[in-house]
Amino acid sequence: MRYLLLLSIFLIISCKKDINFENQYASLEFSNDTIIFDTTFQSIGTSTQTLTVYNNNDFNIITNISLSTNENGSFRINVDGIPLNEMENTNVNIKSNDSIFIFLEVTPSENNMNNFLITNVLNFNTGGKNQDVKLVCPGKNAIFHILHNNFINDSTIYKYYSISENTTWTNELPHVVYGQVVVEPGVTLTIEEGTNIYFYSNSGIIVGNPIYSNNFGSSLIVNGTLNNKVIFQGIRFEEWYEDSPGQWDKIWITPGSINNHITNAVIKNGNIGIHVDTIGNNSPTLILENTIIQNMSNIGLLAQGSNVDAHNLVIRDCRQYLVALNIGGNYNFTHCTFANYWSYYQNSNRNTPSILLNNYYEGADGNIYIRNLESANFTNCIIYGTLSTEVSFQENSSGNFNYNFQNCLIKLDPNINLASNYLDCIINKDPIFVNFEEGDLSLDELSPAINSGVLLNDYLVDINGNIRVNPDIGAYER
Numbered sequence: 316m317r318y319l320l321l322l323s324i325f326l327i328i329s330c331k332k333d334i335n336f337e338n339q340y341a342s343l344e345f346s347n348d349t350i351i352f353d354t355t356f357q358s359i360g361t362s363t364q365t366l367t368v369y370n371n372n373d374f375n376i377i378t379n380i381s382l383s384t385n386e387n388g389s390f391r392i393n394v395d396g397i398p399l400n401e402m403e404n405t406n407v408n409i410k411s412n413d414s415i416f417i418f419l420e421v422t423p424s425e426n427n428m429n430n431f432l433i434t435n436v437l438n439f440n441t442g443g444k445n446q447d448v449k450l451v452c453p454g455k456n457a458i459f460h461i462l463h464n465n466f467i468n469d470s471t472i473y474k475y476y477s478i479s480e481n482t483t484w485t486n487e488l489p490h491v492v493y494g495q496v497v498v499e500p501g502v503t504l505t506i507e508e509g510t511n512i513y514f515y516s517n518s519g520i521i522v523g524n525p526i527y528s529n530n531f532g533s534s535l536i537v538n539g540t541l542n543n544k545v546i547f548q549g550i551r552f553e554e555w556y557e558d559s560p561g562q563w564d565k566i567w568i569t570p571g572s573i574n575n576h577i578t579n580a581v582i583k584n585g586n587i588g589i590h591v592d593t594i595g596n597n598s599p600t601l602i603l604e605n606t607i608i609q610n611m612s613n614i615g616l617l618a619q620g621s622n623v624d625a626h627n628l629v630i631r632d633c634r635q636y637l638v639a640l641n642i643g644g645n646y647n648f649t650h651c652t653f654a655n656y657w658s659y660y661q662n663s664n665r666n667t668p669s670i671l672l673n674n675y676y677e678g679a680d681g682n683i684y685i686r687n688l689e690s691a692n693f694t695n696c697i698i699y700g701t702l703s704t705e706v707s708f709q710e711n712s713s714g715n716f717n718y719n720f721q722n723c724l725i726k727l728d729p730n731i732n733l734a735s736n737y738l739d740c741i742i743n744k745d746p747i748f749v750n751f752e753e754g755d756l757s758l759d760e761l762s763p764a765i766n767s768g769v770l771l772n773d774y775l776v777d778i779n780g781n782i783r784v785n786p787d788i789g790a791y792e793r
Contacts, residue, residue: 475496641671768783
C-alpha cells in the first residue's frame with residue numbers, strides 16, 4: 316500500500332509540467348524590454364530584430380500577443396515562424412522552462428517630416444497579467460531616384476534613372492538611389508555640400524550614358540566642404556554595415572565625360588569607388604581633392620586611359636587595388652595617403668598591391684595593344700600596406716611607361732632598381748600612423764614622413780585644413 320501511495324504521488328508530480336494553467340497569474344521574461352531598430356528611410360524595411368520570450372515557470376502557460384497599434388502596417392511581427400496578422404488565435408502556448416522567438420521588422424510609411432520616430436508596444440497578456448516590450452524605430456524622409464527610363468537596344472531593355480537637364484542635389488533631404496542614375500550627355504549633376512547619398516545593392520551613378528556611341532560633355536561636380544562633406548554610402552544604417560564593403564556599385568565616369576570635380580567627399584563601402592573611363596581628353600577628366608575612399612570590395616580608384624589630378628586624397632582598405640592606373644593615361648597624385656590593411660579589417664586575404672601601373676591590354680583576339688602611360692607622377696605620397704611590395708609595374712617595352720616618385724614613402728620589393736624614377740624617397744619604412752586599426756591615418760610623432768616632403772606652393776593646406784610649412788608626406792600634416 317505504501318508503495319502504491321508513493322507511486323501515485325510521483326506520477327502526480329511528474330505530470331504537473333504537462334498541465335496548461337492558462338489562467339495562472341504568471342510572468343514572462345524577455346531578452347530585451349525595448350527593441351530599438353536602426354534608422355531607416357520611409358518605405359525601406361529594417362533588418363530583422365529578434366526578441367526571445369522566456370517561460371521560466373515550472374508549468375506551461377498561454378499568453379496573448381498583440382500590437383498596440385499598426386497604422387499602415389509599418390510593423391511586421393512573426394511568432395515562431397507564423398506572421399502575427401495571419402494567426403487564427405494570438406494565444407501562444409509556451410512550455411514550462413522553454414522559450415519562443417519573435418522576429419520583428421519595420422517599414423516606415425510615408426511621412427512628411429525629415430526625421431521622425433515610430434513607436435509601438437508589443438503586449439503580452441498572461442493569465443490576466445499584462446507585460447509589454449517597447450518598439451522604437453527612427454526614420455528619415457528622403458528623395459528617391461528610382462528606375463523610370465526604359466531604353467531598348469537589340470531587344471535588351473535597359474532601365475535607369477535619367478538626369479536629362481542640369482540638376483542640383485541639395486542637402487535638404489538624403490538622396491536614395493535604386494539602380495543606376497545616369498547623367499545624360501551634355502548635362503551636369505551638381506551635388507551640394509553636406510548631401511548624403513545612399514545606394515541600394517548594385518546601384519550607382521553613371522556620368523554619361525554608356526548606351527550611346529556619341530556621349531560627350533556630361534559632368535559630375537561634388538562641392539563638399541571641410542566641415543560639411545558629401546557622403547556616398549550603402550543604404551543600411553546597422554552597425555554591422557558600418558565597414559562592410561560591396562554594398563553598392565560605383566561612380567562611373569564614362570568615355571566622353573569632361574570637367575568632373577570632386578572635393579571634400581567620403582566614398583565608402585562599395586565595389587569600386589570611382590571608375591574613370593575617359594580616353595583622349597587633354598585636360599583633367601577628373602580633379603579629386605580632399606576626399607576619402609575606403610572599404611571597397613574591389614578597387615578604390617580605377618582609371619583607364621584617362622587624365623586624373625588628385626591631391627589630399629586618402630584611399631584605404633580595398634580588397635584589390637587602392638589605385639589601378641590601367642591602359643595608360645596621364646596622372647598626378649600630390650600629398651596622398653594610400654594605405655591598405657584590408658586583411659586586418661575584413662579577415663580575408665589580399666593578393667594585389669595597392670598601386671597598379673599599366674600600359675597595355677590584351678584584346679579579345681589574344682593580341683596585345685599598347686596604351687601609353689604618358690605620366691604617373693606621385694609627389695609627397697605615402698604608399699603602404701601589409702604586402703611585401705605595394706606597387707605593381709606592368710610594363711610593355713613597346714610603349715611609353717613614364718612614372719615618377721618624389722619625396723614619397725613607399726613599400727617596395729627590396730630588390731627593385733631605384734633609378735631616376737625615385738627622388739628623395741623613403742623606402743620600406745613604416746609610416747607609423749596614429750591608429751590604423753581605427754582608420755586614423757594621420758601621422759604619429761615618431762613617423763619618418765614628418766617634415767620629409769617637398770614644399771609646393773599650390774598645396775599648402777592639408778586634408779583637414781592645416782597649413783603646411785615644413786610639409787609632411789601624405790594627406791595629413793601633423
